[in-house]
Amino acid sequence: MAQLKYxxxxxxxxxxxxxxxxISARKVFDKLGIELVxxxxxxxxxxxxxxxxxxxxxxxxARNLCLAEQQNLNIITLCTGCATTMRxxxxxxxxxxxxxxxxxxxxxxxxxxxxxTIEVKHMVQALKEDVGFEKIKNTVQRPLSALKVAExxxxxxxxxxxxxxxxxxxxxQSLKDLIELTGAKCLDYLDEAECCGYTVIxxxxxxxxxxxxxxxxxxxxVGAQALITVCPSCHLMFDVNQSRIERAFNETYxxxxxxxxxxxxxxxxxxxxxxxxxxxxxxxxxLLQTLQ
Amino acid sequence: MAQTTATETTKNVQPxxxxxxxxxxxLKEHDGETLKTCFQxxxxxxxxxxxxxxxxxxPRTVLRMAQLGLRQKVLSTPTLWLCTACFTCTDRCPxxxxxANVLRVLRNLAVKSGEVPLIxxxxxxxxxxxxxxxxxxxxxxxxxxxxxxxxxPKPKSADIAKLVELTHGTRLxxx
Numbered sequence: 001m002a003q004l005k006y007x008x009x010x011x012x013x014x015x016x017x018x019x020x021x022x023i024s025a026r027k028v029f030d031k032l033g034i035e036l037v038x039x040x041x042x043x044x045x046x047x048x049x050x051x052x053x054x055x056x057x058x059x060x061x062a063r064n065l066c067l068a069e070q071q072n073l074n075i076i077t078l079c080t081g082c083a084t085t086m087r088x089x090x091x092x093x094x095x096x097x098x099x100x101x102x103x104x105x106x107x108x109x110x111x112x113x114x115x116x117t118i119e120v121k122h123m124v125q126a127l128k129e130d131v132g133f134e135k136i137k138n139t140v141q142r143p144l145s146a147l148k149v150a151e152x153x154x155x156x157x158x159x160x161x162x163x164x165x166x167x168x169x170x171x172x173q174s175l176k177d178l179i180e181l182t183g184a185k186c187l188d189y190l191d192e193a194e195c196c197g198y199t200v201i202x203x204x205x206x207x208x209x210x211x212x213x214x215x216x217x218x219x220x221x222v223g224a225q226a227l228i229t230v231c232p233s234c235h236l237m238f239d240v241n242q243s244r245i246e247r248a249f250n251e252t253y254x255x256x257x258x259x260x261x262x263x264x265x266x267x268x269x270x271x272x273x274x275x276x277x278x279x280x281x282x283x284x285x286x287l288l289q290t291l292q
Numbered sequence: 293m294a295q296t297t298a299t300e301t302t303k304n305v306q307p308x309x310x311x312x313x314x315x316x317x318x319l320k321e322h323d324g325e326t327l328k329t330c331f332q333x334x335x336x337x338x339x340x341x342x343x344x345x346x347x348x349x350x351p352r353t354v355l356r357m358a359q360l361g362l363r364q365k366v367l368s369t370p371t372l373w374l375c376t377a378c379f380t381c382t383d384r385c386p387x388x389x390x391x392a393n394v395l396r397v398l399r400n401l402a403v404k405s406g407e408v409p410l411i412x413x414x415x416x417x418x419x420x421x422x423x424x425x426x427x428x429x430x431x432x433x434x435x436x437x438x439x440x441x442x443x444x445p446k447p448k449s450a451d452i453a454k455l456v457e458l459t460h461g462t463r464l465x466x467x
Contacts, residue, residue: 010444010445012424012425012426012428013425013426015424015428015432015436015444016424016426016428016432017426019432019435019436019439019441022441023439023441026441038442038445039445040443040445040446041445041446041447041448042423042445042447043419043423043424043445043447043451043452044419044423044424044425048412048415048419048425049412049415049416049419049425049461049464050377050396051373051375051377051396051399051400051412052399052400052403052408052412052415052416052464053400053403053416053459053460053461053464054321054322054396054397054400055459055460056416056455056456056459056460056461056464058459059455059458059459060419060452060455063447063451063455099322106455106458106459109454109458110448110450110451110454110455155376155377155378155379155380156378156379159378159379159380159382159383160379160382160383160392161383162382169380169383193380194341195341195376195378195380197341197376198376199376199377199378200342200373200374200375200376202409202411203370203373203374203409203411204346204374206345207342207345207346207349207374210345211341211342211345211376276439
């Protein structure tokens, strides 16, 4: 089988706040034989400004698609927001000629043209469809059988269905399957598919933090020892903001929140240091001890 | 509490305040055309994560106000900005209304009328200056080098500024 090779789209939130996700992903991808090609000229996917200016989002997003087209590579992202945004733009420009002409009129001014020759996938979709469960399972050297976790895929992993559509957002299964490949048990909990609240934290932090708090409550209630995420923004809410929520609502969680790539890396036999686990805000050391 | 907005909205609908042409502005935008098929079942509001914790944000109400032509009220209400863009409403709508996208169209119109929450000015300005939604501090670049990560992408600033200008993003920039 030809080696898997993608244009690696990093986005903004990961380099800004969530380097541990990138570090662990690069290690894990390497082990899986996935080659990442850097995109040295890439810009923001555009999602952050979509609420204020849709056309600006489309143009920014399309510029990244053009860069990957020039590299003749499909894009892989770690952020669900980047994935849903660029998939949407890609699909719209591939299917709506008027929109494509409009955006190409803009791109022409910077010497670019959208052609529609590549695809965009979030890591979870790529792991499921391109790498395959069998190959991932074969890399597991230290099954995490002692561990019970819960998953939070995040809205943009699977919504809107129109542009994502590779798993059911009402009953998401792919991330659970990927978690169970590590040997850990993935528990069901109430309102699993609910939003983390990140996108409105700058508008109304009370609403945002209550959403996160409710999810943390539901995850704790089923006895999960950790929460597993696949989006830097969701991770910010559950990990970085966890102590803030504890203070605001007089709760105690102590719930470690790991990027899926860290969980998989541990199962592959990598050390916590290699996976930048010490960068997590909620101390995962009790969890790591149960694995020894 | 939850009924405050609905009551106020109904109470405030006075023919003199309606702008029947407003809906046409929404309908002509991409995804905005789906506003016309909303029959007010409320699936969006009952699916909405924000609505559960906000006293004022109800997507169904916003859509109805837009259909009626309550231009000023829709575009100036701060709750317009409380949509998390989770798209649950959109995926569940039995009428195929692109609820979250209609909300986006309305927010885009609000921006054109001068209503822009500060955060969007910050995000747009940062993109305009650096290509990133957040200004990545120098220490992060250094840390990447120390950890052996490749340097961060550095998008051509002239390209980004041009895209911002051509898409009328300049009205979002901080002055």
